[in-house]
Each structure stands twice: as structure tokens, then as C-alpha cells.
Amino acid sequence: MGSRKSEDDPNVETIETTLEFDADTHRQPQPSEGFIKLIQNDSVILIPRPSQDPKDPLNLPTWHKGVIILLVGLYSAISVLATSGLGAVFPYVVKDYPDQATRATDLLIYPTLFMGIGNLVSMPLTLALGRRPIFLISLLMLAVTGLWCAFSTSLTSHIAGRNFLSMAAGQSEALAPFIVEEIHFLHERSTKIAWYIGVQAAGTAGMFVATTYIVPQFGLKWWYLIITFISFGILALSFFFVTETMYNRADDPLAESDPDQKPTTRESHRVRPEIYGPRTWKHDLKMFHYKANWSEVLIFYKQTAQGFCIPSIMWLLLLNGACLGVYVYHASTFAVILMAEPYNFKSAWLGWVQLVQVLDCVLLIPIVGYGSDLLVKRLSAWRKGMFVPEDRFISLALPIIAVILACVIYGQAGAHPEKWHWMAIAAPYHIGLFAFMSANLVAITYSIDSFPKQGGALLMVICVGRGFISFGLSYSTVPLIDATGYDGAMNILAIICGVLGAITIPMYFLGPRFRRWALRTFWAVDKSL
Template sequence: MSIRQRPPTQPKWSVRNISYNPQVCSFVPVFDMDSKDEAGISIHDEVAGKQSVRDDAVGTVRLYEADALVLIPTPSPDPRDPLNLPQWRKWLITITLGICAILTDVSASYGNDPRVEDLMTYPTLFMGIGNLIAMPVAMAVGRRPVFLGSALVLMIGSIWCATSTSLSSHIAGRDILSMAAGQSEALCPLIIQEIHFLHEKSAMLAWFSAIQSMGTAALLISTPYLVQSFGWKWWYGVFGIVNGGILILAFLFVPESRYQRPTDAFEGAVHIHRQGHNDRIMRATTYHGVVLDLVRFKPRSIWNDIKIFHGPADWNALVTCLVQMIQCLSFPNILWVVLMNSTVLGIYVIMVSEYAGILSAPPYNFAFTSLGYVQTGQIAMAVIMIPVLGYGGDLLTRKLAERRGGVAEPEDRLIPMVLPVVIVTISCLFFGRAGSHPNHWSYWTIIITYSAEYFGFISVVLLGYTYSLDSYPERAGPILVLICAVRGLISFGISFGVTRFITQLGYTRALDVCAIVMGVVGALGIPVYVFGRKIRLGTQKWAVDNQDLNVEQ
């Protein structure tokens, strides 16, 4: 008995016996596999006759089954499957990635001393280039070697900048450092999405973003004191030392997360068609979990985890990733997510470029060392985002799925998008007026609107990630690099024109334009929400590999 045709080199699964799993208190089938490279069989056995959600659009999945959450993607019986990592290990990986993102974010954006424009503008360009290089390579050789390699280059780049003896050398070191930093924007969220299930994805991405935001703000607050006490070269020296520590931590505790799965695993169900029998759907849930098969699979070990490379490189995957990026950019819903990310980042670049000048000038007269404390608002925004859009987003998805009889739609992730769109639009209006007429407005207007826009920025990024990854789970890598690379390149372009834009229009008119653009682009999300399922149906032939496992019984 077989499902769809597939190359004969791929492994074959079969039901071997029925085993008892005391952890979930249920009898579940154990599956064999001829190869140890592929996963994808789910565990809970469901009687046939129920319609598969794949008869609908890609991304539409059954999230509840008999009051239990379905594990999506479906984990395999392989102990080395990253989805089978213990929860404490997943938390440790998320925290490590978040700390690494702190360092790359600050290292790529720092430019206080010396005050040279190229040290601020070009890092954003090279971060975008870093994304375009690192992610396709990660698809070919694995996530772990690219992540560790980037961490190593970050350490070397920091040392380079700290020991530079000329401006040209300093700029070159910053550009190399920023190129390595770029991988964290897309690769870290990809790793997080590959080790967590759909029903917890938003919360874990929110924690990652919050750790990055809070750590970045704290370090930026301390930067003026560090520079004044030790000089700007030791700023790089400190980061070189810390990057070395992160490299060791990542080497020991961040395993390879690439794991090949069949298309059915991303639906949370494997469809079994037996000749002469009714069809069945196999599912794994929080009540009927995975029985790890230690007969056919090797157990997870520290020696396997610390290996740099896992399996041979697939360079065809590099080319495929680039092609899929172009394909995904043509999807109307993904194009809108890219526009939303680019718009909110562009507005943030304007505010982050101008707030210090406004607050340090009369009548506010902020001291240079006091400007860093404005970043405390970003810490507050990151803390708020975790329960509101992290856990709140996952909760909303589960509740709406319950109302549909257990079926979840990716467009559920877009409902909270209304909040950041409204907040960013209002922030633009007030920031512009306070910048033009500081004598009529409190400095708190600048601080609050700047912090609120940052909340909008990280919220749009979070919601855009979760919606895109839920819609097209088999295109996670290309979509993430597409979003991050495009917004990085746009940020680079905007950074050159901010001063002229403000000079020609003034703060009020310039930020009014930003508010209008944000409102218009945000409103385009309405047809994406309404017609999202039809869009996914129309694009799924480019977003689904239709890779299956032959199942015999």
C-alpha cells in the first residue's frame, strides 16, 4: 500500500507494533524507518471518513482533535528530531539565540564614536546582504554551521574594529561584522520555528524578540558610559569577548534544527490509503504523543549535538531557496507582509534618526548620556508584547480554531495586526507635531511616540512572521530571508534620505506622510484577511513540495 509516488531513495515507514507510552498514558503505534534522515509519521490513529484539511488551502490545519491540541508539524519517533527536544532545552536555545541577536543588533547599529555617517548607513546594507548569503547556505549545509560561522565572524569583526588604525579599516571591519550579524534576523527565527509547534510559535518568537529588544536597549543605555570610560575601541573589545562566550554557548547547546519532513507533517496529519480498506488519518496530539523508537533510531547524545555538519551538503537547495524567494515575493499575501515590515521599519528609521536631535536641542536640552535612557521605553514595549501578542496571539488562534470545530486558519494571526497599525499611525501624527513645535509639547510626547512606534515595529515583525510561517510552513526559510533582506535594503535607502526628507517637508508634514502610508499599507491587509484562503489555494502549488512517505501495514 502506498500514498503518492516518490523517489525510491526516500525511506519507507511501516507500522511495527503497538507500544504503551506511560508519559501520555495511551496506546499508540510505533513506526519503523529504513533511513534515519527523514521524519513525518504522526501518532494518534483516527478512523477514516473525516475529510482531510489538505482538501482546503495550504496552511489550513486541524488544530484540535477531541479537545487535544494537534502537534503541528507532526514529530517523528526519532529522538534526534528537534521537535522532540525537552522543553528546557528549547528555552535554552531560544535564550541563546536572543542573546546573540542582542549583540548583532547593537554591533551593527553602533555609530556614536567616531561620528562618521558611513558607520551608521552601510551596516544596514551589509546586514541585508548577509541575509541573502547566509540563509540559502543554511538551506544547503544546515543551520548550525552557518550560525556558528556567523558567531565566529562576529567575534573576529569586533576584534578587527577594536584594533583598526584607520577609518577605512574601521569601516571595512564594521561591514564584515554587519554581514555576519545579518544572519540573526532570519536564521534565528527559522531555528525557533523548527523546534516549536504551531500552537506555541507566537509566544516563543515573542520571547526571542523581547530578549533581543530588552538586551539591546540596556546595552545602548550603557554605551555612552562605556565609551567615555574606556574609549570607543574597547566598546568593540567588550563585544568581541562577549561574542566569544556566545560562540561557546551556542557550540554546546544549539543543535542542528534542519530535519526533513513530508508535506503531511505540516498539516498535522499523515493520510494513509490502504487498498481494500477505508482511509485513515494519523495524528499526534498533546494527549497522544510520540513514542520514541530507540530500536531503529539512535538516542540523542552530546557528541551528535556538537557535530558541526549533519549529513552531506545539498547545494541544489541553495539554488532552490533563491528561486522560492522570487516565487514567494509574487504571492499577494507575502508581498503585503514585506510591505508592512518595510513601511514600519522605514518609519522607525526616521524616528530613531531624529529623536536625539529633537531632545538634545532647546527647549528640552537632554544631555548626551541621558539620551540612552529613552531606550527604557523599548524595554517596556517588549515586556508588553509578550503577553499581548505572544501568548495572546496563540490563545486567539486556539479559541478561533475551537469555534470552527478544531480548524485553524493562518489569517487568525492577522486580527491583532490592527493594534500596531493604529498605534504607529497615531504615533506619527504626534511625533511630527512635537518635533515641529517643541515649545507646545512635552518631551514625553517624543519619548512615548518613539517607544510606541517601536512596539508597532516589533509587533508587525512578529505577526508577519507567524502569519507567513503558518500559511506556507514548507517555505519558512525563503520567506524569512525575503522579509529581512528587503526591509534591510529599504532601511539602507531611507537612511540616506531622512535628513533631506525632514528638511524639505518639516516634521509635521513628513510624519503625516508616514501616517498616511502606514494607514494605506495597513488597510491592504483587509483583502488579505478576507481572501487569504483563496490566495493560499491559488499559490499552494508553488509552496508545497507534495513529498510523502510510503506507508505499509
């Protein structure tokens, strides 16, 4: 028990148990070891270790980090709206293509697929070129393709424009949360990602309400133009405030790889502008901070392929896909059910139903965001300061139970609307979204906590994988309803979510072994593991 020396580096110790740790060690804990010292002498250790350079993104002032969360959240919100917002006003879209109604459904189906393709193309480039240029180029592409769609003169051109728009929007799934993660420490990541998702969901909900009024009154052209104007506005603000978040701390003489340095806490951390030079606007506005390293692209794709072989990552992908499947099912059918007998909802009312998504944010941020960070700190203190990434899984308990109940209630209300209040449709719809956002938050945080150097590739595994799952579900929704009815289809999804939810328990205990196996097999962090 205790620790042993690595064959690769005699200065690096490998923790053999989560329950024992040398409390007197002064070595900065390494996330790559899987088990991390997070609490020491009642102080939270800053992981990763920030350098003393003011230009280190971890040293950004709190207000600047908050602005970055707001801007990437708004980018994600407008991306989600642009790719999925047509569903609520699709009858008005079809009027523009009266003889091509069936083919017009491609405007709704293909965006999810092309968002995944956008991730596959762009995420590797963030390692070769940096996060800032890819993020800004994505925003510019989103605005330009919005103009394309607004002035398209045929359905073929409209579909093509939306496909490229969706590729630009794809970075809202992996790159945007990756940027948020990179400017925050391990003990606060869940909270900050919850705020990011909250901005995204609240922004999308508000603009969804506006969509139900804009399209019927002013037409689809102005809807796209408004999206374009907002995208240009976010682009202008992002140019000034979304700085490069990729930073090589290994070049710092006090880097986290130095085994002789004491752990860094809020109290002990100091920024040294007199040594490294101050952070300046000239530095922040620079587009490319690193020389292009194209070999990183191949490494990224290799790490992505390896990510599909890690059981805990694959399980999180499937859980995300299942929760997304429930949300896609609800989003595709709730309007049809509510507008029919006996509810007789008007089209405009659907936007206000969508606005209730704000309540999902109200639940997500304190329960899964702050709650997860608070829980891992408490459990780390109980383990004599040791943090275990699988502690994040505990916060999945409420969302998993909630999504199962939401499936059952929604299915019964959809099959027998005369016996149920309309809230039996609206409430499960939002509960399903809460479950998906929670699963997404945990998957993002766990992946980067467990494999910080491969975090970008693993985020792409989860985000792109679930996108392809969603694309398949988009095609299967109507046939599944026709074959089994609303109750039968939702019971199937409830069972799938229940099985994947039950796997949380063995995954909590087996996760450390899977992580150590992956580190040893794929990335040779410590061959003696």
C-alpha cells in the same frame, strides 16, 4: 464543499472551505493545504507531526528549547547593538576622524545594507549545510570582525570591518527566528517568537545604556572589544546548546505524510529511544548532520523570487518596511530633538530613554505573542477545529492604530517642541518600535504557518526586503525633514502606515486564495486547486 482527491496523490485530500471539515477524519492535517485541522476533541494537534525519534528537534525538552531561544535572542541583541549602537555616540566617533566627518556617516548607513547581503549569502547555505554550522560560523565571524574594528587604524579599514561585521549580524533577522520556529509547534510559534524578540529588544536596550557610558569614558576600541568578548561567550554556549534544528521527518515510518496515522496530540505523543536510539551529546555537538546538497541553494533563490509574487507576502513586506521606516526615522532624530531646546537632554540620558524598550517587550509578549496563539486556538475551535493562517492578522489591529498615532504625535512634538512634553518624543519612539516588532512577529509566523516548506525563503524576502527599504530610508531622512519638517514627514509616514494597515481587512479574506494560487502555481502542491 468538503474535500476532494488530489491529482498528484490520491491519498491527499484538499480542503475546499474553511467552514466545513470532516470531524471524523483520522488523517494528520497538512500545513501545505493552507487550511489545517488544529483542534480535535478539545485537544491541540501537534503540527508539524513530531517523530518518535528523541533526536527530532521538536522533541527537545522545554528547558533546552528555552536555552536556544535565549542564546539566539542574545546573538540578535549583540548583532543589533553592533550594527546600530553607534548612533547614540556618533559625536565621539567623529572625533576620531576629524577631517572625514562626512564619510564617517558610512559607519551608520552601510550596516543595514550589508545585513541584507549577509542574509542573501547565508540563508541558502542553511538548506545545503544545516542551521547549526551557519549560526556558529556567523557568531565566530561577528567576534573576529569585532576585533578587526577595535584595532582598525584608518576609517577605510573601520568601514570595511563594520561591513563584514554586519554580514555576520545579518542572520539575526532570518536564521535566528527560523531556528526558534523549527523547534516549536504551530499553536505556540507566536508566543515563542515573541519571547525571542523580547530577549533581543531587552538585551539591546540594556547594552545601549552601557554604550553611552563605555564609549565616552573608554573609547570605541573597548566598546568593540566588549562586543567581541560577549560574542565569544555566546559562541561557546551555543556550541553546546544550539543543536541542529533541520530534520527530515519524511524518513520516519510514522511521518506526517502517512495518511493512515491519527493526528498527534500532547497526550498521544510518545518518544521511542529504544527504537531510534537516545539523543546524546555526541549527536548534539556534531557540526554537520547532513551531506551537503548544493542544489538546495538554487531552489532557495528560486523560492525567494517566487515569494515576491505572492500578494500577502509582499503586503507583509511593505507593512514591515513602513513600520521599520517609522522606527528608523525616530531612532535617527529623537536624540537631536531631545538634546536641543527646550528639552536639553544630556547624552547619557538618551541611554535611559532607550532602556524603556523593555516596556515594548512587556507589551509584545502577552498581547501579540500569547494573544495571537490564544486567538487562533479559539477561532479554530469555533470553526470545528480548523486553523486559518490569516487569523494572525487580527493581532495587527492594535499596533497599526498605535503607529499611526505615534507618527502624528511625534511629528507635532518635533515641529513644535515648546508646546509638548518630552514624553511626546520618547513615547512615540517606543510605540513605533512596538509596532515594528509586532509586524515582524506576525510576518514571520504567518509565512511559516502558510508555507512551511518555503518558510526560510519567505523569511528572507521579508527580512532582506525591509533591510533594503531601511537602507533607502537612512539616506532620505534628513532631506525629508528639510523639505517638509518633522510634522510633514511624519504625516506622510502615518498615511503610508494607515493605507497598508487598512489593506489588512481585504487581505484577511483574500489571503486563502493567494495562498492556494501560490501553492498551485509555484509549488504544485495540488494542481486541482
